Amino acid sequence: MPNTQINQDDINKAVWGACDTFRGTISPDIYKDFILTMLFLKYISDVYKDEYKQLVKQYGDQPELINAMMAKQRFVLPKEASFWDLYDKRHEAGNGQRIDMALHAIEEANGSKLKNVFQDISFNTSNLGAEKQKNEILRHLLEDFAKDILNLRPSRVGTLDIIGNAYEYLIKHFAAGSGRTAGEFYTPPEVSDLLATLLDPQEGDEICDPACGSGSLLMKCGRRVRENFNGSKKYALFGQESIGSTWSLAKMNMFLHGEDNHRIEWGDTIRNPLLKDASGNGLLHFDIVTANPPFSLDKWGHDGAA
Template identity: 85%
Template sequence: MTSSQINQDPIIQSDVNSAVWAACDTFRGTVDPSIYKDFILTMLFLKYISDVYQDEYDNLVAQYGDNPALIQAMMAKQRFVLPKGASFWDCYEKRHEAGNGQRIDQALHAIEEANGTKLKNVFQDISFNTDKLGQEKQKNEILRHILEDFGKDVLNLRPSRVGSLDIIGNAYEYLIKHFAAGSGKSAGEFYTPPEVSDLLAAILEPKEGDEICDPACGSGSLLMKCGRMVRNNFDGSKKYALYGQEAIGSTWALAKMNMFLHGEDNHRIEWGDTIRHPMLLEKDTSGLLHFDIVTANPPFSLDKWGHEGAADDEFGRFRRGVPPKTKGDYAFISHMIETLKPESGRMGVVVPHGVLFRASSEGKIRKQLIEENLLDTVIGLPEKLFFGTGIPAAILLFKKNKTDNNVLFIDASREFKSGKNQNQLTTDNIQKIINTYKARETTDKYSYLATFDEIKENDFNLNIPRYVDTFEEEAEIDLVAVRTERVQLQNELQTLEVEMQGYLKELGYGA
């Protein structure tokens, strides 16, 4: 072990964040961020499990140094098993030799095999031995630099140094956020802004014992916010379970690694298309699993979502109607509604504003959801809040156990912190929404509690301005005062003209 591997200096979150972001410099200018983000995030995961494993091994040697068989048996029961030669440090020590890409890939494959279902297929979409990193010599050099970046003192991630802090999980989220900010339209496929996740988690109020699902989970950040809410509100309790499904293989892998880095071992994240092939099913009946909380930020108005098979859906998810072929918003909403537990089910989903008022098949589905008294609240959000799109969005909240048949409308679209490319909800903005949601009252130019009859009169159109009047009256114009001021200005202008004529005459320009 080198001194960098046993460094016990205090760990600072900002230093770790800066170090992992700086590691991206090795790729910049050579490889596109959409490609190298997977290398960076996977390397952080490999470094983390290697440091944890080595830390535990050193502790056991210190205690049972004279009993290697016992040490070996105890290491086989660790959270993650690292086969011989498969750790980060094994790759690091051979970094100056040829074949870095192949060595790292072999290490990841060996770790997958050694950890059974826990890490099955997690690394299948990532290969460090790829031509995307250039010819062999360039690739080997890039990977040597990456190994050295993650081998620095500041990225010593041993539990004996990190303690109970969520340093590694926070660093992973920090990276994902920065990659999302620079990923354009594709960012929405794997990341929900933390302020929106905070808002959804606070409103849905996850409790001990809750089963929580995100059927379009991306990197898993929204799910983990809900888990953290339980821990924060129930003395660190981990009596909850997280479920998710993600269609894109590389993003599913991010979610799996993200869960483990945050210590969320009680999760079930499936890989597959939620609408075409839902995989969170009951074992005995093959019916859909049901959850206390279902929340998601699904892709907006997804084209080719699975319309062709929806009418004959074996789970009956589209009994209220089949959404349009080129807009899958109500496909996700319909799926989520059908996975709510009958008594405790509550749901929050991010949608584009068209979901609130589009007619035809969407209008019929919306009408029935309201008539079934499932819709609880509509929250309008500011524009430019989500990565990859500048359009404003809304949050729809549904409940299975509503105590009235009203719907609360909140217009939070005008309250945000403005940024160059991205707007943000501040802590005060979020708290105002939460307070208004809990009070469930009409407030001037911000919220309106609409009755079922009022919504029916509006043909079940949920467009927020129909309910929340944000019109600001302009101040009355005093025409007499305006005329008096105009006459005064004319007189002043005449006086100035006379003075100017005098000056011009003195200078010899006068008539």
Template identity: 75%
Template sequence: MNDKINQDSINKALWAACDTFRGTISADTYKDFILTMLFLKYISDVWQDHYDGYKAQYGDEPELLDEMMKTERFVLPKGASFYTLFQHRHEPGNGERIDQALHAIEEANGTKLKDAGKSVFQDISFNTDKLGEEKQKNTILRHLLEDFAKPELNLKPSRVGTLDVIGNAYEYMIKNFAASGGQKAGEFYTPPEVSELIAELLDPQPGDSICDPACGSASLLMKCGSKVRAHHNSKNYALYGQEAIGSTWSLAKMNMFLHGEDNHKIEWGDTIRNPKLLDKNGDLMLFDIVTANPPFSLDKWGHDEAEHDKFSRFRRGVPPKTKGDFAFILHMVETLKPKTGRMGVVVPHGVLFRGSSEGRIRQQLIDENLLDAVIGLPEKLFYGTGIPAAILLFKKAKNDDKVLFIDASRDFKAGKNQNLLDEASIQKILDTYKTRTSADKYAYLASLDEIRENDYNLNIPRYVDTFEEEQEIDLMTVRAEREQLKTQLTKLEAEMAKYLEELGYGR
């Protein structure tokens, strides 16, 4: 099957493959199996495609072909390909064979699929009791291998074309798992429109180092990288990230690999309790761009250790025990380069106005003139929560001592369960941010003195007045309309009585 295929066909075939698991285990569990199998199928198809290409060019010379394949971006050990697993699918032990294949691929590809000793497939096992007893598990995995062997999921480059097709399919699957994943969904994925907006606002440049300290599946991080390629035709940038959840860290690593992002470093661990992105002196690394969509108001974020933080991240104050929003903000601010550092972070609205320790931290950041803009977003944009959020933009070297407030909360395309930021809404925000001017009922450029007068409260309605005056009601017109309606009603009642009488109901 050598015909070209469109993105939608691949996406639909992948989503249909999930039927193998539905009703047996939860989506939160089977997403790892589906996404890992997509990864294995893709690298097997690429390897086979290139091997067949060399074979057609140089003939059936196994030693020469093996030598040619050593120049590939990755290594696929013998016996570890999807095709071998598919051939043996009717035999017992599918789970064990798949796990062994993944382990062999990991070992053969060194740092591409590992970071600091942690391997990508460490938290993913196909040989698990979650799939039921041995016989049931073997049958489910046989169905899964057969799903991915279908012609629609022939992912060979000679058929699907660019690498982006696979990266996009991966993103599509992650998005769908997030959309159907309930409360935990937002933990690993930022909606693509929000990632697009943040990446454009931060305007990454060639040579920039870009970091997401709560990177999830790395979608936001990679969106920033893609902007350097799109706007400057350059791959001269470096991506850094950290993720606390092991299986999500694995998704990020595979996501990077499938998008061809080899210049990256994604660490596994808790950014607040144990930051891993350190320089050779053991200090926090500094970046040109830091961006994140951290978990909203995280409970048990590491309050007890914060007071004695060896990196002094909480010198402006320790955030409350049950709300970790400012813990992430303070960590991010500390990792900005002194001249080029700029930052975008997604926060719940409470961050803008809550008092006590959060109020004192907010005051410090504003007095230091680090806050650049506050952008209010529509509700129901994020997976797993209906609450509206805001984007805070910070800059280390600002050109003025003002803060731009934008109220974009009413600009969205309504969806069934999820609202969307459309292109026009994104462009309006970008244009307003670039011109940095006030706009009636939409944006206001506030001085630091105005913010101080508001007791450092950043609640957007304090600065952007969106109140719409109701039109004055002409009571005489209303009275005339009422009299007219009364006359019409009397006439209709008389007609109705006449009809009823004709039908014999009038007596």
């Protein structure tokens, strides 16, 4: 594979082009979850593969040491669960089932970090047509993400921002095609930038978005801290999101932007607030609270907020 540094426009075009696999088969509001999840899987697989090669180069005659060090990676990939394992078997029947099993195994192997993140996404769905058609669609998807341009290993990508930006690029384009429902998971960057500037978060702040969607507003606040305090990551991001699939997007979005110091809960903030203190009885307090909630909702839980 080429060692030339990837640029943002190239990766954006490549991941958006992968959507052609689904166009004409299912609507964008459904296939967005397939594309975004596959980007996440491809990235963590390329990182894992890159790290393994580096360790083999250093400790090639110590397989037990290599395995022990791989078990401490940021994300652990069980056997047969990486993107490349799935790609190697793409011509066999059962692509949908294999991908689902791989995602489940990754959840299990990474404990609380990825718990339930993939539970609302199934590649083995009848939405993709009969078994033969579904298998072909998923084969094309795997081949799209296996292209050289989407070689996402760290030594080629450089900064994690490029991957995170590509994820945001996809979310933005999916939102543009979703019309009224876009507000459920997306805040335009102009709005996020303005709010982050006005709030001016400081080093050490704990920042909360109780209607966080895909997490873009929280991450803009985090970026503001880094820009103003010499790259400091001494801050914490908290959020809650009521829609399961959108909560999953937020979790993956955080990780792809390197925002590991986060706590994003899944549930209705008004009816079932989950950002509670250590006692479990009181709500957490934050230095900054910001949100762009779905203002168009009629039944938003005001009757239970008293």
